[in-house]
Amino acid sequence: MENARPLPSYLVERYHGWKATKYKDNASWYRHLAQEGQHPRAMVISCCDSRVHVTSIFGADQGEFFLHRNIANLVPPYVTDGAQHGTSAAVEYAVTALKVAHVIVLGHSNCGGVKGCEEMCSGNAPALEEKTSFVGRWMDILRPGYERVKKIKDQTERTKALEKQAILVSLENLMTFPFVKEAVDKGNLTLHGLWHDIGEGGVEQFNAHKKAFESI
Structure with a gap:
């Protein structure tokens, strides 16, 4: 080359x-x-953002985490259309081959991908709406999350809520994968949603019973 x-x-x-x-x-x-x-106990799906350093946050050594990073830590719905699906392939390998016990979706504050989705869905980012935009078509995954928070008037709160929707949408989509659902139903796999505040160093986890994020 x-x-x-x-x-x-x-x-x-x-x-x-x-x-x-x-x-x-x-x-x-x-x-x-x-x-x-490798025999990792957990898979972590996090954002490509260079400020999010998963192994440092959890003090992990080599071999502990099976890591996959993409724009805005998104998991697409389960589809088998013959196309190339990097995130779906990583999930399949982690769950069916490595037999990880946990899949963690880790979102974060000040996410550029999420902000781009918010601007695109509100009609303020025409470039992302182009069919040729890889980022835009990837962020389409988060459109259902935007619909849930679009009525929040305060922009800062709306963006933060959408960052957390990126986590929840991904958790929902994970359960559309038959092998993920089977592993969860059998008690062999647990799913976790985390949001990381970059500036403050905080981590919140989603409490399914309270339907809210809370500090850990």
């Missing part, structure tokens, strides 16, 4: 620093992971 180029020097330096410190101090553990394969 003629367009591929060497890494920027700062990344090369960071790699060598990691190899000489963290890897060196834990070389046996890395070799164990390589030889024994």
